[in-house]
Amino acid sequence: MQKYSIFNLIKNAFSGHQKWDLAWKDATPKKEYDVVIIGGGGHGLATAYYLAKEHNITNVAIIEKGWLGGGNMGRNTTIIRSNYMHDDNALFSEFGMDLWRKMSQDLNYNVMFSPRGIINLAHSDAQMNIFARRGNSMRLNGIDAVLLNREEVKEIIPMADFSDNVRFPIFGGLMQPSAGTARHDAVAWGYARQADSMGVDIIQNCEVTGFDVVGGKIQGVRTSRGDIKVKKIGLCVAGSTNILAEKLNMTIPVETHLLQACVTEPVKPVLDSVVTFGAGHFYISQSDKGEMVMGGDLDGYNSYAQRGNLPTLQHVLTEGIAMMPFLSKLKMLRTWGGIMDMSMDGSPIIDKTHIEGLYLNCGWCYGGFKATPASGWTFAHTIAQDRVHKLNEGYSLSRFNTGHLLDEKGLGTKTWIS
Amino acid sequence: MTQNYRLDKIGLINRDKKLSFKFNGKNYFGYEGDTLASALLANGVHLIGRSFKYHRPRGFFGAGVDEPYAIVQLYRNNETEPNVKTTEQELFEGLEATSVNCWPSVNFDIGAINNFLKVFLPAGFYYKTFMWPKSFWYKVYEPIIRKAAGLGVASTKHDKERYEHKYEYCDLLIAGSGPSGLASAYAAAKNGARVILAEDKPRFGGTLLTSEVNIGNQTGKEWAENIISELKEMPNVIVKNRSQVFGYYDHNMLVMSEKLSDHLPKTKKYNPKQRLWYIRAKEVLISSGSIERPLVFGNNDTPGVMLSSAAKEYLKVYGVLVGKKPLIFTNNDSGYETAIEFKKNGIEPVILDTRKEPNSEIIEEAKNLGIQIKFSYVVVAAKGYKKVNAAEIAKISDNKNDLGTLENITCDCICVSGFWTPTIHLASQSGNKTKFDKDIDAFVPGVSKQSETTLGAANGTFTLAETLKDSFNAGYELSKKITKNDNKISHPTVVEKNKTTHDKFWCVPLPKGKNYKRFLDFQNDVAVSDIEIALKEGYRSIEHVKRYTTLGMATDQGKTSNLNGLQLVSNIENKIVPEVGHTTFRPPYTPVTIGAIVGREVGKHSRPTRKSPMHSWHEKNNAVFVDAGVWLRPRYYKIGEETLFEGSKREAKNVRANVGVCDVTTLGKIDIKGPDAAELLNRVYTNAWLKLPVGKARYGVMLREDGIVMDDGTTTRISENHYHMTTTTAQAANVLSHLEYYLQLVWPELNVNVVSTTEQWAGAAIAGPKSRNLLQKLFPNIDASTEGLPFMGYIEADLFGVHARIFRISFSGELAYEVNVESDNGNFMWEKIMEVGQEFKIQPYGTEALSTLRIEMGHIAGSELDGRTIPYDNSLEGLVSKKKDFIGKRSLDREAFIADDRQKVVGVVPIDKKTSIPEGSHLVKDAMAPIPNPKLGYISASCWSVEYDNPFSLAILKDGKNMIGQKLFAMSPLKNKTIPVEIVSSHYVDPKGERVRS
Amino acid sequence: MSSISALNATHSKGLFGDHEGKNDDELLKVSELKDFLIIQIVKYKSSLTAIENIKIDNLSLKNEALNISCNANTRILWNGPNNWLLISSKKETLKEINEKLLEADFAITNVSHSRAIIQIEGKNTKEILKKGCPFNFNELKKDTCLNSTYNGMSVTIDMIDDNPEKVRIFTLRSFGESFYHSITDACLEFGYKGI
């Protein structure tokens, strides 16, 4: 594989950039694979990459209904963090942070990981205490966290509302300085390019139509481009998990909901950190291009529409202006929606299933993007070894029966109801 | 002062009103009715800014919403706004604007060095480099890239403007006031329909303002004016200019932004700057017209290259010449219209037509006027850096692959017309499955998903006669369907010149040995070569192409570039355009000010505030307030320079020593009536309710179905079938919905009515050893003894002539009562309590003292009921009935819930009895253990025990019931604290609860 | 005086907003209404009583959306299925209700103190409603009512008159100040008179 570097870029410039290789090949399905990953999103691509890299399993196909990276991978707000309270979430995400830090070099693809820090704003002493609980837990887990007072927040984000004309004054905030953002498309492309180079078949425009399950064991998968024999299938289709589960006669503790996001027109750098509003649902960062990238709450009812309604955005932006009044004069350029796998406790599932050879990766709620490398890594492990890794033990399917729930927000089974 | 490029006799501007303005510090003038673009062009200014990536000079390309790059930083009324389209910004007196994305100036821009490096900066270059050394990306490279990116500068001042919303309903919403909009609006309005006609420009009429047509013996412009003035007079019609319908949402809800003040030097006091309309329409007629497509050739981004229709608009609407030596480059008849206008105004244009031998009335006219026309000719490249000064042209072969000898032609502008792209954005947003129309090389609306119809040019209909016929019909038919009226008006006759077919040609091949950049997306510098690279590297899906190259992702969202991009991809990939498909159209059609989307809910009013009837009293008495949900509650009543700690300690102490009064109005209150009320409570709460006597209150805990505690509170039996439930402040609304859910859906057989009475009653808790004495004085006629009013007793009484409810309940753990009166009397009650309480040394206390009191008593509250705890965690076993079923019971016997080492609420005291333990600290066995250090529990609430005068905390601790007496460490790494602590019972004060019963 | 109404500290009299050079009849009139008897009447699911036979202050209970039965003193607003909100300036009406509506059939709840009430009068009244409430007011006639939301606050809107337009808006008492701001802020553009 051609290496990406400044030297190669210059070299190629002299041949008019005509000699670049394909980043990945458009494969046609073979008759049989060792492992088939369903879903060519970030998690699926990462899983295939780590299967090849860590477990030396390369007779792998990724089957994607549309174009790779086209689901939530291509429609998130690119935030990467590990500021979790529950140990299972925290240790999993922090493992992921390490993978993020070396991803560009590992993949030889600049994914523009930018550890610019995330600040969760608090608007009362009670909220400061809740953040302290989380921040202390993070620190005891070896994750960086700083509790900022009002003055310290003001120094980092002076454009937030520190005036008297404010409904929810800023008391302070919890910051994870090593959190940040990355270029989401690049992550998908980078994984695809490396997986492809190690022999993984990336098959786009191929829809799964059914499964062959005999005697409780996976035998194959049926697709719009033919049947494929396979013993192990990794289901990695956040947003469509329920649709595929139905083909397997399974019901999963996940509902499908719509989350919208939007960007403003690009402006010169003004906001260096990722910031979330504590008195509601709103988060913001500024992309390298200068666009303010913003998101918030779900549309609030089950949806597969990939398009949202304006009142939700109105509500989200109301909170945005309440937090940073200067946003009022900027213009909203583009809006989009992604369909989320909302699990019943707000945490994901990476586990084996009752069907032998069928592995499940779903329920990422709002947090799928940042989990990409850790999810791929642990899922690859789970598939390759046929057992969960310690890192994803907490993400079991059985927790909904045993009561070992991972409810970060304390909202229970209705996290997705606004 | 003269304007070199302004004509005297033509245009719709008001020449009686001169307006002065500044651009990049230089003074200019224009006229009322100008846009900033037209005024600058009138002054011969073509250099407006620099492109995003290569910092190439940028001028004007369009004349309206499609403008890809003529954007500026606008200064208005001491405020500034980035990225304002000069083609949309109307001129006003004193307007100031500067270029964006260039430094130090638009004329000399350092960033233009990128233009020389462009061979090294193809699509996706940043993915391939900036990776070494590792830390350099975010320390060195990214900051540089970030600084270079971004267009204008955001002002970080608070926005002082008003923005408002309006919800409106109509039969027909018509988006666009060109010929089809006017005709359909008129036909529908005449047929009695409620019509809203929206036009994004200041002037109505669309293309009728610039085309040479005749409708019913009037010029197009006169006809439009007459129709508009008639529509404006009709009571069933709302006509709005400066109003852009930008989003088509579900259930025929459309959203429109109306700019009321952007064209004025300053917004009139009390008026909104913009108004956002949420319009629910029974039917939608989309008459949004079409946008002219560019032709792609070398250096086609040079200032002076612009759309031929824009040149015509500048001429006819603003009386402005975009050049005096124009070159018209066209593949269809539209270019001829522009050429003819130039010629009529004394300018000699040259037409290059890609077609071989086209013939039509318009071409004939151009020939007859003596205009020089070169058929089968193309512009190969524009010459000039900051402004076009010549063009390299050549003859092109019939198969359009080969160029003849390159020739040079002098010109000062190149007006391009690559035919028309219907504006299908709204139709597509509504869910319409668009289809590719081969005849016009563009997508047009297909099958409608919602009640929407697209007309005229937006539907690919480019003749006026057909457009008017369709539109009159649609207006009539749709209105008839809704109003059932049958007033049909006849179509006017139309005179227009016939046109012939366009040439399926959009991109000029590169001549041998030349490496001109041929741009598709002008703002983002995406050239033909970039798309080629993307495809070569395997980024084949149109979405991949878009993301890899940023095609169509600039502030114009690809209005002029997307279709040409698709053409290119389909050519290279050997697919037909419909197979390539277009990227998704999403709202907004054009960028919308966030302030307008938000409306009036800003600043202090970003969310409502709830206040108790005693709020004014608290304010007058130096209460420091705290947000409790959206309620405001007194946190403490500040005396002198007291801190929160000092004040709340004083208040809490006074409760323990004397008596205090606390405003508890915010607690949720639900009035429950009906023969099955007791049964409902019995199912909702974990404890038994069937035998509660009248006149008695009981504490209850309710769960969610997953077994987690949802809320707690007391409920009192007022009479046989009448209960008064209290909830926490935070959960009040949820609990009411929860009860309604079970009553209406799950147990409809229960005859119970629930209604919130939170606001009906003002509540005051009086607590402390002297509270009985106070109560007796307040209510001399009752028996306040423990026999007369026992713990958890309830009576009604008269408070100086005001009806009151008295509950003997306690949250503070002291002897306490809660008095409720109807809200109008709340302040009266409060003042009486304070007045009569003087002799008992009463003091009001806030939530902080309340919190201290409950913590040291071990009463659980929100910080222990955090949505993750079950009753057992909170030592509420005694309240969980074994005998009966209730909501959530079945979940309580899950493995994790009954584990032996399940967490439990405990008390925590620092060993030194001095160091306060910060809330949110975690309990660990070994403070020096390596990371990750296992956490056994966390501090949920801390206080300074006023009873024992030392710190005390509550914690939720793993295996809590076996940990009493153990020594652990409370760690708060955030605050750099490690505090040795001892675990004690959570009931720190009065563990037997004797005081409340005293 | 012991009694303090919901908007006592909030409502101010005088001319506000863009009122200069406008006639009195061009201005909106904003006032606080108080001292009403407000009773929620709900018929139990199990009750077999025929509401047709019941008259309160000579008014009947009609089970029909948007419906109001009214006379000069009392207005009975449809509030939901078998659910009404009775608003009366005659306090004695409560006695009549308690006599005529049996406890076994009806849940009667006094909520007189739980609402803040603003009356708006003037030709732009519907414009004010449209600035915050998503309901279609174009065809809403005199003597109809509805529950909805205004800038995120739940409201009951009672159309008292349509020429000139006059409405009473009820919201929960604790929201009174925010709601009053929301309404009067919407009036600024037209100019209003606090009375």
Place this chain on the structure above:
Amino acid sequence: MLHIKCPHCGMRSQNEFSYGGDATVKRPELNKEISDQDWDNFVYYRKSLRGKHKELWQHISGCRQWIKVERDTATHEIFKTVKAHEDI
């Protein structure tokens, strides 16, 4: 913004309603023995499919009635709304 026909009040905008999830879930009867799996299914497991979805909404700023709505989760088209006690 959705436009939902409240079977009691008529066509109303979505902002008057709050969402209540899957309407096909039946709470197990009180005091009735059921298996762990059936209980967990009731609490946590939902089909949540693409297409027609029967769901609950409460007309919270209207008549406060819970209603049942049949809606397409892909297009948001509403086919039918009924009262709480009616089958959908």
